[in-house]
Every structure is written in C-alpha cells, then in structure tokens.
Amino acid sequence: MNHRTLDYDKLLVDFKQLLKNNGLKFTIQREVILEMLYNCNEHLTPEALHHRIQEKHPELKTGIATVYRTLTLLEESEMVTSLSFGAQGKKYELGAKDHHDHIICTQCGSITEFVDEQIEQQQHKITQALGFLMKEHSMQIYGICHSCQKITP
Amino acid sequence: MNHRTLDYDKLLVDFKQLLKNNGLKFTIQREVILEMLYNCNEHLTPEALHHRIQEKHPELKTGIATVYRTLTLLEESEMVTSLSFGAQGKKYELGAKDHHDHIICTQCGSITEFVDEQIEQQQHKITQALGFLMKEHSMQIYGICHSCQKITP
C-alpha cells in the first residue's frame, strides 16, 4: 500500500531542491539514507536504519551521527515523520506518502497503516469548535494483530 | 474537566489495594507522587513531577529515581498513562480518568483533552475489520491554540 502516489525519482528531485534551497550539499550518505527509507517498507529506528545502511553499503562506513543528522534534517523539512511509542523509542517513515494513521501490535511490533475519512472530518470539526488551528495529527491504536492472536489466544 | 468520575480517596484505596496485592509497601513517597499527579491538572514529565514534589515536600528529599520507579509501577498497573510526543520526551497523567484524546498547542505546549464518541466507534470498526484486537489507542492533534493565535496571528 505504500508509495502509491510517489516515485523515487520525484522524491530525489524534491530532496535535491530542498538541499539547494538551503545551501546544503547532496552527498552519497544523504542519498543512501533517503533511498533506504524509501525501500524499507517499514518504520525504522535510527539505529535500525544505520544497521541496514552498513549492511548494504559497507564501503561508506556511514556513522550513526550522520543518520541522526540526516533524519533531523528530513524531519524538519517534513520529508519524513517520526512516531514515538512507549519505551520503544522513535521510528521514522517517509512522510510524503499519503497521510495515514497507525495500528501497532504490541506483541510483534508490526505497524499497519490506515486512513479513515470519517475520523479525519471529525477531527476538523472538533478543532474548529475549539478555535484551534489544526496543523497535523497522529493516531495510534495498540493491540494484538491477527497473526499474534493465533499464536497466543 | 478532570476527575469527573474520580475522587482522591477512591484512587488512594485502589493504589493501596494494588500494592497489597503485589506484596509492595505503601510509602510516603508513593503517596506524594500519586497526590501530585492527582492535583496537577497537567501532563507532567518525570523531571517536572520531581521538581514539584521537592518544592511542596522538601523534607522528604525524594529522589528522581523514586519518581521514575513509581511512575513505572503506576504505568504497569495502568493507573497512569504516558504520552510521548516529539523531542519533548515522555509525559504522564493519571489514567483512571475518563478516556480522552489530546489536542496539543505546538506554540505554548498546552494540552487540551477531548473525547469524541464517533471517533471511538470508528476505531472499533476499523480494527474489527482487520481482525485486530484493540487494547487502547492514543490520538494527538497538533496545532495552534486559540490564545496563541491571537498573539501571533
């Protein structure tokens, strides 16, 4: 269900534009991080991302600090968004995808995405009633996914 | 809007029962932490909570470690819930209150609570359709609150 409205080339162009606009440089490390976020159909912790990059591009010896710096940059530029839940730390995903909310299995940690138009509309109603200027929102539902229910009923 | 359905005495009884059931002891520090969570109509970080306790009960010299330990205990027992958003860390609130979601002002950091029956129902529908066993959920809406809009329009 990912990347329906997004192809990598477009993403890369946007990224390069973003860098240029801010007098920043396009480096291999930054590209690799973006690419990895694009290709991993998952929500990744900085550490997991770093690990995968080292596996796939060991020649770069990418440092964890660079991963953190790039994620911060991408998040500030709203190209990725972060999710933090419980003690499990912060996870990142590409944010240019369609907006969606998350259903998280507390057993296996898997994350399912969904969008519900009715909920979105309701949120607008509520904030308007309070005179609140809504910028964004995040919703997480926690529970046990279908597969894990079978294992431990 | 808080504590509509909850008075402190009841809370305290529940807490004592919880401790007894687990062979744990009722200490002044634990009571003070619970009381502070009850009286502060806010979502508190462990550090903020610790600071307020030291202000109000300096004679106890309550250590930050005890605050962390007690919050962990309370969270595991589902008497408090934690909220984590962005880089701002984890905040705790009494969880025995009515269920509610959060509207967070990114300007002043204030948190407004709300409940919407329609959203709740919709969440159940969605998870049921996925064969997911919903345990709990959290929803945060970010934006600029009414007061802050006046200051910087």
Next chain:
DNA sequence: GTCGCTGCAAAGTCTTTGCAGAGAG
C-alpha cells in the same frame, strides 16, 4: 524482625556536538 523501599551515585541508553580531514559545488 523481615523484607521491600529509598537516596545516592554510578552505570546505561540514546542522541548531540566538536573537530579535523574529506568532498561537493
């Protein structure tokens, strides 16, 4: 009295920062 609890300080995590050399523009 017993056994859990507490404060303190030390040890862990996770994340950020300073720096000198490498590399993009």
Next chain:
DNA sequence: CTCTCTGCAAAGACTTTGCAGCGAC
C-alpha cells in the same frame, strides 16, 4: 577554492541499577 559534511570520539540528556541503611507491616 570555499564551505559544508562526515566519521570519530567525547559529551549530554534522560533513565535505570546497585547498594547500604531506613522504614512499613
């Protein structure tokens, strides 16, 4: 060439843990 990036290691922030004495039951 200039000025930003990077990796490394050191420093920070936040949280947890070990321990010896204290206190609830």
